[in-house]
Amino acid sequence: MEKYYVSTRDKNKKVSAKQAILEGISSDGGLYVWPMLDQVKIDLHKICEQSYLENAWMILKELLHDFSDEELRDCIQKAYGSSFSVPEITPIRKVGDVYVLELFHGPTSAFKDVALTLLPQLMSCALKTADSKALILTATSGDTGKAALEGFKDVENIGICVFYPDQKVSLIQYRQMATQQGNNVKVYAVEGNFDDAQTKVKELFLDKELAEKSQKEHVLLTSANSINIGRLVPQIVYYFESYKTLVNKGVIQLGEKISFSVPTGNFGDVLAGYYAYLMGLPVEKFYVASNANHVLTDFLTTGIYDRKRDFIQTISPSMDILISSNLERLLYYMSDKDTEFVKGCMEDLNTKGSYQIPEEMLKKIQSLFGCAYLDDEKTCQVIRETYENEKVVLDPHSAIGYAVAHKAKERPIVSLATASPYKFSQDVLHALDRSFSDELQAMHTLHDLWSDPIPKGLAQLEELPILHKEVITIEEMKEVVEKAMEELV
Ligand SMILES: *Cc1c(COP(=O)(O)O)cnc(C)c1O
Numbered sequence: 001m002e003k004y005y006v007s008t009r010d011k012n013k014k015v016s017a018k019q020a021i022l023e024g025i026s027s028d029g030g031l032y033v034w035p036m037l038d039q040v041k042i043d044l045h046k047i048c049e050q051s052y053l054e055n056a057w058m059i060l061k062e063l064l065h066d067f068s069d070e071e072l073r074d075c076i077q078k079a080y081g082s083s084f085s086v087p088e089i090t091p092i093r094k095v096g097d098v099y100v101l102e103l104f105h106g107p108t109s110a111f112k113d114v115a116l117t118l119l120p121q122l123m124s125c126a127l128k129t130a131d132s133k134a135l136i137l138t139a140t141s142g143d144t145g146k147a148a149l150e151g152f153k154d155v156e157n158i159g160i161c162v163f164y165p166d167q168k169v170s171l172i173q174y175r176q177m178a179t180q181q182g183n184n185v186k187v188y189a190v191e192g193n194f195d196d197a198q199t200k201v202k203e204l205f206l207d208k209e210l211a212e213k214s215q216k217e218h219v220l221l222t223s224a225n226s227i228n229i230g231r232l233v234p235q236i237v238y239y240f241e242s243y244k245t246l247v248n249k250g251v252i253q254l255g256e257k258i259s260f261s262v263p264t265g266n267f268g269d270v271l272a273g274y275y276a277y278l279m280g281l282p283v284e285k286f287y288v289a290s291n292a293n294h295v296l297t298d299f300l301t302t303g304i305y306d307r308k309r310d311f312i313q314t315i316s317p318s319m320d321i322l323i324s325s326n327l328e329r330l331l332y333y334m335s336d337k338d339t340e341f342v343k344g345c346m347e348d349l350n351t352k353g354s355y356q357i358p359e360e361m362l363k364k365i366q367s368l369f370g371c372a373y374l375d376d377e378k379t380c381q382v383i384r385e386t387y388e389n390e391k392v393v394l395d396p397h398s399a400i401g402y403a404v405a406h407k408a409k410e411r412p413i414v415s416l417a418t419a420s421p422y423k424f425s426q427d428v429l430h431a432l433d434r435s436f437s438d439e440l441q442a443m444h445t446l447h448d449l450w451s452d453p454i455p456k457g458l459a460q461l462e463e464l465p466i467l468h469k470e471v472i473t474i475e476e477m478k479e480v481v482e483k484a485m486e487e488l489v
Contacts, residue, residue: 075121116151153182187468235272261405303362380431
């Protein structure tokens with residue numbers, strides 16, 4: 001079996017898994033995919049008998065070919081050995097007749113931890129082969145920055161610089177980043193908004209002087225973006241894990257199909273589910289659950305992807321996305337790996353702001369993917385009702401997935417819960433009609449209503465010392481990146 005990844009926009013652009021992880025995105029703008037993915041069949045019997053870590057190893061081994069067995073074991077141990085607060089890593093809680101898969105027991109209480117604890121280890125390992133170091137640059141509106149900092153802190157051969165808009169993140173997000181420990185981390189508040197910082201980071205990746213310096217010093221400048229294949233593959237594991245849990249609880253027999261509902265933004269999480277399906281997981285249906293930015297609901301209903309619409313700020317900010325980048329990988333597999341077709345769609349998206357897929361392909365997608373969306377008002381209603389009826393508190397993202405699962409006709413259904421409600425205490429309390437004085441206190445008020453403990457990382461925030469106080473201008477970003485590169489060598 002051919003072991004190369006290719007670009008979704010060019011089947012002749014071939015790289016190894018390690019190269020794909022280090023590069024992140026292909027130089028033609030495409031995403032890296034492995035054409036033979038659907039030839040792999042994971043042994044479900046084994047899945048049901050093994051631990052999370054063993055299953056992660058068995059699955060990753062099939063996808064990351066140029067990593068040795070030993071390297072993968074080592075990466076997985078470092079990622080999941082001690083950083084999650086529950087032994088199952090991703091436990092299931094039955095809420096009504098829905099199985100809620102809790103993905104938020106990692107260091108920053110959001111599902112991105114599952115991937116961002118493992119990606120840095122994979123990257124560090126790939127760097128050894130490449131005999132290079134790497135500096136991660138991340139502009140963040142709040143959440144991704146913290147998850148990346150936690151994942152990359154103290155990882156060998158890698159440094160990380162995070163830029164967030166000064167005074168424009170929540171108090172909790174500010175404290176999460178400003179108290180970050182680790183000897184390879186840099187955190188800067190930037191004068192300007194998120195877009196300014198994001199635009200500058202993109203510029204820095206294209207900067208000629210920095211590129212020269214990067215070559216000379218053997219320091220790769222890269223990002224930890226969610227289109228990196230190294231962020232996608234760790235997420236496949238918990239789809240198999242949830243299947244294992246349902247089999248071992250006696251809810252299903254081995255081989256029976258189950259369905260999933262996934263709160264979706266960039267289409268990474270639900271795509272990992274589709275990868276699990278291609279690798280043999282028995283799935284009836286995936287529900288793509290969206291908020292008021294329902295570009296995916298429209299696409300899955302009409303076959304037209306149209307990003308020409310207003311961006312709406314919601315109480316589920318991690319799903320506020322108009323370009324769901326990872327959808328490109330679904331198009332690749334659904335078009336029978338037609339890279340010219342995918343390239344055409346993406347060119348249309350760039351130039352016209354929209355593209356349309358053929359009717360036949362839409363039907364094929366619809367036979368596996370359902371969809372629905374909730375606006376903020378409905379989301380609050382679901383949070384309130386779930387608390388009143390089931391005595392369970394859901395964060396706004398997870399509430400959207402839950403509501404869509406609840407309405408679906410397929411059973412059993414697993415709904416992915418992507419953040420701890422304590423991370424969004426204010427909005428959750430609003431939904432529950434409770435008052436509070438400030439954001440940190442809101443966490444405790446929520447705890448008075450609900451018995452689940454406040455996650456350690458959030459509870460600590462009031463006591464930890466502030467370590468990063470620097471506020472810089474947009475222009476100064478290049479300078480601090482140069483300095484960080486020098487320190488890394
Ligand atoms: C990132 C995120 C999502 C969306 O996941 P995608 O992979 O972008 O679809 C949903 N919920 C939370 C809390 C997130 O952080």
